[in-house]
Amino acid sequence: MTDHHDGSVPILANKHYAEESAFQPGNLLREARRQKGLAVRAVPAICVLDPDGDLVRRLRRDGRATADRDWACYHSELDRFVESDLEFGIVGCVVGASYAVLVAEQLFAAGCRLLISMTSSGQLQPIRPPPYFILIERALRDEGTSYHYLPSSEFSQADAGVLATLEGAFDGLREPVLSGATWTTDAPFRETERTIAAMTARG
Template sequence: MTEAAPPPIVRRRAHAAPSVFQPQNLLREARRQKGLAVVAMPQVCVLDPDGDLVRRLTQAGRAHRDPSWACYHTDLHRTQLGGREIGIVGCAVGAAFAVLVAEQLFASGCELLISVTSAGQLAAKGAPPYFVLIEKALRDEGVSYHYLPPGDFSAAPLHLLQALEGAFDGLTQTVHLGAVWTTDAPFRETADDIDAMVARGLVAVEMEAAGLYAMAQARGRDVVCFAHVTNQMGQAGDFEKGEADGVTDSLAVIQATIARVQALGAGRVDARAQQR
């Protein structure tokens, strides 16, 4: 019996080769078709897969849609946080969608990208909700294999993890450091799979981090991913995020991240602005 060949996604070669289709090309054509001027996006942007940040901030009049954002698939909202303007893109769920948007954000002036996504609890760090600063993510999705050779994990940029040590100590909501499982199929999280992930020391399951970190490594970008652990796989009473759908706590985590990266000069935030 002939042994089955590995699936095409892990047979890819030349990961360092440039892509023919570039994000700036997509943005250029979107601007042409929509009659948009070239406007730089905020240097700090946030991915908000659940959309709670965008909904709450727009309802409160604290965020407004940027009509110059040229992405075909999403809206970008601008808001003020800690005296800095940031951009927020809501409802980009899953690694493929998140990385599609992230590439366009970085091509549009973003220097630091922060993702805050809902996650399911694997290993208990307490009763949800709480946050996990994702140090690495198991690559059980497809996007990361287009950016990096096969391997088990995508890791956060080390300089950012080092910069964020102790950054959240004064917050009301706990922020743990841990590894997660990134999946493309949330409704295929079987009991055997969950047991295997817990045995590997993974603390939560989400849908974006492995792809985002692989892109960050391949492109030399600054990306920080947080899992907002809000549920225990859909048990009764799950998905409670806390005050204002978790927006208050999420903004506190985001603001602390930005402040520390700025203070220590760990990322590229502001550095390129000074060079322009």
């Protein structure tokens, strides 16, 4: 039997959250720019991750999205669009936590200040007839990526200051925005009925 120091599971061992990473996203972007002959160009301050790809496809179809040819990420494409006089960056089809943080880290290194992720989801507890949006206040951590960023805990919590800032921001929208919890999982096709029942019981 392997000794995992304090008896923790292997994925929780040897995480040093206060230490700087040995691999910096800015360095990767710099090398990609050098190899591809790209200009240094900041991304918009507000960016959107669109895991389903529906938003970016619609923006492209409507002629509202412009491809950012200087986006230096090896693994994704960045589009720019304007809404209410604000410029946004958007990256489509960023599916899964490990890919999402890879892109997110590079966006922040390139000038993003606020990153919004919007995606579809299944519902374990029917709150009301769809469509509606959920502003996630807490997430049950059942994937591996978050354990590289935060010490072990059952839930991750949204920043209270951010939630307070958003109070009333969605009033009057055509589709309602509710607050609630989500379950982050790496394997949606490997969840059993008993596991789903247990997650539903936790809200």
